Amino acid sequence: MDYLENLNSSxxxxxxxxxxxxxxxxxxxxxxxxxxxYRVAHLIQQGVDPYHIIAITFTNKAATEMxxxxxxxxxxxxxxxxxxxxxxxxxxxxxxxxxxxDYDSNFTxxxxxxxxxxxxxxxxxxxxxxxQYPPRQILSAISTQKNELISVAEYxxxxxGHYRESKIADVYALYQQKLKSxxxxxxxxxxxxTVALLTHHDNVRQKYQARxxxxxxxxxxxxxxxxxxxxxxxxxxGRNICVVGDDDQSIYxxxxxxxxxxxxxxxxxPNTKIIKLEENYRSTQTILAAANAVIAKNETRAPxxxxxxxxxxxxxxxxxxxxxxxxxxxxxxxxxxxxKVTPRYSDFAVLYRxxxxxxxxxxxxxxxxxxxxxxxxxxxxxxxxxxxxxxxLRAIYNPLDDLALARIINVPRRGIGNATISKLQEYAAxxxxxxxxxxxxSNKVPDLKNNKLKDFANFMANCAKFAETNTVSKLIDKILxxxxxxxxxxxxxxxxxxxxxxxxxxxxxxxxxxxENSDTSLGSFLEEVALVADIDNYNESSDAVSLMxxxxxxxxxxxxVFIVGLEENVFPSSQAMFNDSPAALEEERRxxxxxxxxxxxxxxxxxxxxxxxYDGFTxxxxxxxxxxxxxxxxxxxxxxGNTNIMLPGMSSPFGTALSxxxxxxxxxxxxxxxxxxxxxxxxxxxxHPVHGVGTATIIEKKGADFEITIVFDKSTxxxxxxxxxxxxxxxxxxxxSFSF
Numbered sequence: 001m002d003y004l005e006n007l008n009s010s011x012x013x014x015x016x017x018x019x020x021x022x023x024x025x026x027x028x029x030x031x032x033x034x035x036x037x038y039r040v041a042h043l044i045q046q047g048v049d050p051y052h053i054i055a056i057t058f059t060n061k062a063a064t065e066m067x068x069x070x071x072x073x074x075x076x077x078x079x080x081x082x083x084x085x086x087x088x089x090x091x092x093x094x095x096x097x098x099x100x101x102d103y104d105s106n107f108t109x110x111x112x113x114x115x116x117x118x119x120x121x122x123x124x125x126x127x128x129x130x131x132q133y134p135p136r137q138i139l140s141a142i143s144t145q146k147n148e149l150i151s152v153a154e155y156x157x158x159x160x161g162h163y164r165e166s167k168i169a170d171v172y173a174l175y176q177q178k179l180k181s182x183x184x185x186x187x188x189x190x191x192x193x194t195v196a197l198l199t200h201h202d203n204v205r206q207k208y209q210a211r212x213x214x215x216x217x218x219x220x221x222x223x224x225x226x227x228x229x230x231x232x233x234x235x236x237x238g239r240n241i242c243v244v245g246d247d248d249q250s251i252y253x254x255x256x257x258x259x260x261x262x263x264x265x266x267x268x269x270p271n272t273k274i275i276k277l278e279e280n281y282r283s284t285q286t287i288l289a290a291a292n293a294v295i296a297k298n299e300t301r302a303p304x305x306x307x308x309x310x311x312x313x314x315x316x317x318x319x320x321x322x323x324x325x326x327x328x329x330x331x332x333x334x335x336x337x338x339x340k341v342t343p344r345y346s347d348f349a350v351l352y353r354x355x356x357x358x359x360x361x362x363x364x365x366x367x368x369x370x371x372x373x374x375x376x377x378x379x380x381x382x383x384x385x386x387x388x389x390x391x392x393l394r395a396i397y398n399p400l401d402d403l404a405l406a407r408i409i410n411v412p413r414r415g416i417g418n419a420t421i422s423k424l425q426e427y428a429a430x431x432x433x434x435x436x437x438x439x440x441x442s443n444k445v446p447d448l449k450n451n452k453l454k455d456f457a458n459f460m461a462n463c464a465k466f467a468e469t470n471t472v473s474k475l476i477d478k479i480l481x482x483x484x485x486x487x488x489x490x491x492x493x494x495x496x497x498x499x500x501x502x503x504x505x506x507x508x509x510x511x512x513x514x515x516e517n518s519d520t521s522l523g524s525f526l527e528e529v530a531l532v533a534d535i536d537n538y539n540e541s542s543d544a545v546s547l548m549x550x551x552x553x554x555x556x557x558x559x560x561v562f563i564v565g566l567e568e569n570v571f572p573s574s575q576a577m578f579n580d581s582p583a584a585l586e587e588e589r590r591x592x593x594x595x596x597x598x599x600x601x602x603x604x605x606x607x608x609x610x611x612x613x614y615d616g617f618t619x620x621x622x623x624x625x626x627x628x629x630x631x632x633x634x635x636x637x638x639x640x641g642n643t644n645i646m647l648p649g650m651s652s653p654f655g656t657a658l659s660x661x662x663x664x665x666x667x668x669x670x671x672x673x674x675x676x677x678x679x680x681x682x683x684x685x686x687x688h689p690v691h692g693v694g695t696a697t698i699i700e701k702k703g704a705d706f707e708i709t710i711v712f713d714k715s716t717x718x719x720x721x722x723x724x725x726x727x728x729x730x731x732x733x734x735x736x737s738f739s740f
Contacts, residue, residue, distance in 0.1 A: 003038050003073065007031075014242075014275045015039045018046065018214070021269035022242040023262070027306045028291075028597035029282030029557070032244050033066055036216055039242065040081055041073040043214055050080035052211060054234075056089055057218035060532055062555060063088070066218075082212070086227055087187070087531050090194040093208065094185075095523075100201050101193060106523055108184040108398045109530035113382055115139055115186045118403060122174040128167060142172050146188035147224045147256040149195060152176055182434070183400040191226045198233040209236035220245035220265070224256035232268070239269060247302055248295050251551060251591045253583070263302065280306045280597075282557055284313025287603050290633045291596040297628055298586045306597075316596075316629060319606040319637040320622070324357075324565075327608045328364040330637070331562050334604065335545060336368050338560065345371055347559035349546040351595050353571040357564060358547050360612070365545060366692045371714070375548035381529055385489070385499040386506055390529065392479045393472070396463045397522050399436040402428075405460075406435060412488040415452040423448045436460070459483075472525045473510040497717075550595045561599035563592075566607045566623035592625045604637070605629075685731040686710060691719065693731050 004012055011031060014024050015038045026032035036055060044050055055070070057063050067083040082089060095105050110118065119135045119142075145155050152173045159165035179185065185193060198205040212234050217223070220243035223231070235241050243265060250259040266272040280288055288306045295301070321327035335348050350361050355376045365372045380386060388411055394404040406425070410416040427445045428438035438445065439460075442453040459482065467475050480486040486503065489496045513528060514520045546558065550571075565571050572588035596603060607622045684696050686708075694712035701707075706723040721728060 003041060007034070007038065008279055010275055010277050010279070011035050011038075014277070015042050017242075017273050017275070018043055018048075019238075019240060021239055021265075021272040023265045023272050023274045024242065024244040024277060025274070025302055025304055026244050026246055026277040027280060027304060028246065028249060028594070029280040030277035030306070031279075031281055032218070032277060033062070033069065035277065036218060036244060037066060037069040037073055039216065040070050044077060044081075048214060050077045052213040053216075054082040054089065054212045054214070055216040055218070056084065056086055056231075058085060058222055059555065060085060060088070062218065085531065086230070087190045088527075090190045090230070091527055091531065093194055094190070094197070095527075097197055097201075097204050098193070100204060101197055103180070103185075103193075104183050104398075104400075106183070106398050108182065108394050108401045108404065109190065109527065110179070110184050110186045110403070111382065111530060112139075112187070113387065114184075114403055118178055119171065119175060122171045122178065126167075126170055126174060128171070133167065133171070138168055138171050141168050142175060143188050144256065145172065146192040147226050149192065149226050149229060181400070182402050183398055184403070188226075191230055195226055195230050195233065198230070205233055208234055212236070213238055213240060215241045217241070217243045218245070221247050221250035221259055221262045222252050222257045223261045224258060226256075228258065228261045241269065247300075248298070248304070248590055249554065249594050251554065251587060251594055253587045259300065263300070276302075276304050278304055278306055280308040281310075282600050283308060283597060284310050284601060286313045286315060286633050287596060287599050290316045290603070290629045291593050293630050293633070294589060294596065294625055294628045295593040298589055300583070300586055314602060316634040317602070317604045317637050318626060318629075318634050319604060321606055321608040322610065324360045324608045324611040325364070327564055327606050328360040330606065331361055331564065331604075332364040332368040332370060334562070335365075335370055339370075342559075344543060345545045346543050348562070349548070349553065349556070349558040349560070349598065350562045350564060351548060351550050351553050351598065352564050353550060353573060353591075355549060357570075361547060361564065363689065365547075366689070367687075369692065369713070370545055371543065372545040372547055373542060375546065375552050380502070380505070381532065383499075383502055385502055388485065389476060389479065389503060389506060390526070392463075392483075393475070393522060393526060395436070396460065396467055396475070397526060399464075400434045402435040405439070409439070409456065412483060412485050414456060414483075416450060416456065420448065420450050420453070424453070467522050471510070471514050471520060472522055473507055473514060475522065476507055476510055550591050553598050554594050557598055557600055559600050560602040560604070561595070562604045562606070563595045564606050565611070566592075566605050566626050567611070567620040568623055569618075569620045570611065571623055571625070589625065687729050687731040688712070688721070 004015065007015060008031075011034065014022065014035050018039070024032065024035065026035070040050075040053060040055060043053060055066060057066060063084050067079075067081075070081050070083055071079050082092075084092070091109070094103075094107070098105055098107060116135055116139060119139050120130065123130050123133055123135060123138065145151075150158070152169070155172055156166070156169045159169045179189070198208070213236065215231065215234055217231055222245070231241070231243075243262065245262050247259055247262050250257060250262070253259070266274065283291075285308055288308055292305055319327065319330050321330060331350055335345070338348075339345060350358075350372075352358060352361075358374060358376075362372070362374065381390065388408055391404040391407040394401050395408065398404070402425075406421065409421060423445055424438050424442060425435060427433070427448075428435050431438070433441075439453060439457045442448060442450065442457065463475065463478065466478060470478075480503065486500065489500045489503075509529070510525065513525055517524065517528075546556075550563070569577055571592070572585055576584035576588045605626065607626065610617050610619050682696055682699050685693060686696050687693050688710065691710075691712045692714055694710040696708055696710050697718060698709035699706055700709075707720055708723055708728060709718050709720050710728075711718050
């Protein structure tokens with residue numbers, strides 16, 4: 001019981017209350033993961049079989065952290081506890097029970113790109129205009145129905161007599177039919193179908209109620225209706241359910257999360273014990289005071305006030321910029337100056353309301369030579385080459401997955417053209433075959449003579465047999481070697497080399513998975529990569545500034561946080577303002593509260609008088625959230641030489657005399673001047689908007705253009721560009737600026 005000594009009185013009360021419903025309001029940085037972990041440890045020490053415990057959270061990162069802590073706290077049996085995300089838990093149940101829904105257990109999970117392609121198929125097949133019925137809007141509408149547990153039949157009844165909505169219902173019906181025929185689920189189906197399974201099959205529901213006698217749910221404020229229903233179906237007669245969450249951090253209403261789920265919990269489960277964790281172990285007193293003052297403006301919340309025994313800390317620093325570029329310059333200058341004292345870039349994060357706001361910040365970080373990592377761009381598993389290899393794996397694992405097979409049947413090119421593929425698909429449709437069966441019987445397809453089809457069918461069959469006794473990493477090697485995919489990327493371009501590096505990263509992922517998991521099957525690996533989220537790849541040991549949206553930052557913490565773009569119509573968003581919805585505005589304020597409480601030591605918030613957006617420059621007044629920060633907790637930063645504050649480590653005020661950019665160290669690179677460009681020549685220092693500053697080593701005439709080889713300061717590998725397409729500019733080493 002020594003672990004109880006590490007808990008405050010409220011945390012200890014939550015750990016020791018094991019029987020009956022329990023609601024824990026856990027404020028930001030209040031140690032909720034520790035409470036959940038110790039509660040599991042306490043249950044096991046009290047004689048509860050780990051087999052009967054399940055803990056559910058939202059992200060793989062949180063699940064992994066909790067799983068490791070549970071295992072460490074219960075060295076002998078901790079690994080027997082189910083600790084996973086909602087989707088991973090449901091997938092695990094479906095792998096065992098989905099036959100009851102007339103699916104095979106080797107179903108495929110479609111990501112957003114796969115689902116988008118399938119929706120486009122449906123729209124085309126139904127002769128609908130994709131401009132009037134945009135695929136992503138239709139997919140979003142279907143997702144909403146699934147999250148509300150509205151079936152195809154129910155949606156058809158609901159939309160009868162409404163022309164547009166009834167057409168969406170037609171797409172929904174065909175989309176589900178096609179998913180079923182391919183033995184596939186989309187992301188929303190994972191929970192939707194699990195709820196259907198538990199609702200309509202009493203024996204399955206009773207089986208899992210008997211197993212999960214102690215249920216814990218993290219981040220309960222973020223549950224949507226389907227997740228809420230799932231939890232209620234798993235709760236058995238003992239009603240030993242513990243939910244942990246913070247209504248002040250409910251920020252996912254736009255994707256169906258319902259804050260009422262946590263606020264009405266005690267009505268759903270009478271005699272609920274309610275405990276509040278209000279002591280914060282993360283932030284300074286000043287940061288918490290500012291955050292408390294902002295969130296107090298919300299009316300829909302359970303009353304609570306965070307406090308801390310940490311130091312008071314510096315004031316919240318507000319920077320009023322003339323433009324978004326100047327705002328980004330301020331961020332870059334601040335980080336450059338502070339890393340002279342504490343040289344860890346990973347201590348810093350820049351947060352913003354939308355991904356589009358990252359561009360100005362990225363530009364300035366590149367110019368200042370500051371390493372950064374961007375979260376929320378193209379996900380690794382959505383890159384073309386990764387999707388291709390995963391499509392091979394999926395088609396091998398699930399022969400009914402027509403989408404995967406169609407993607408790679410001629411990738412890389414093997415002489416199977418579009419006309420051949422169309423004939424094969426038509427034959428499959430006429431005979432109600434999956435595409436894989438049509439491929440295996442291609443010699444029976446009328447007017448189709450293509451020996452390459454037979455060769456490819458034999459290759460896929462051979463891979464399926466190979467997969468039965470070999471690891472995923474070896475299977476990937478086999479695919480890459482025998483298809484020539486890897487060789488096809490050796491085209492001498494930087495893009496080709498980057499794509500090969502991405503494939504190497506996928507192989508490394510497979511090796512890692514095989515080392516760290518007992519179940520190393522192909523199906524298990526595909527399930528792992530299908531459920532991963534971009535933020536799950538957040539690496540605390542990577543020494544780079546983190547750039548991400550406020551939504552992505554939830555659950556993370558940084559010594560110093562910059563929140564940019566606090567302007568009306570930016571944050572709070574224009575959508576919340578336009579709808580004039582009190583609920584939407586309160587969610588925006590909760591998002592602000594989340595941003596504030598990511599900071600441990602320093603918090604900077606900024607706004608710009610003028611901001612460049614896709615439709616030109618816009619001008620908005622400062623955000624109301626700025627005005628809600630009491631003046632006694634904040635101070636204004638300026639960069640006109642008359643600032644009233646100094647950043648840590650500065651010997652003079654933060655004024656115009658401060659050098660904006662860190663000097664670059666010229667590398668010793670051999671120069672081979674084989675030509676000249678009208679604007680620069682080999683040996684010149686140049687800048688690229690993505691790769692930063694480097695040295696031009698070779699310039700060669702290529703037709704009407706020039707090919708420039710550059711070795712960048714942040715890489716030893718030369719890259720080649722065509723000058724008219726690459727936005728390369730001369731770099732002035734003395735002034736640390738560009739020649740325009």
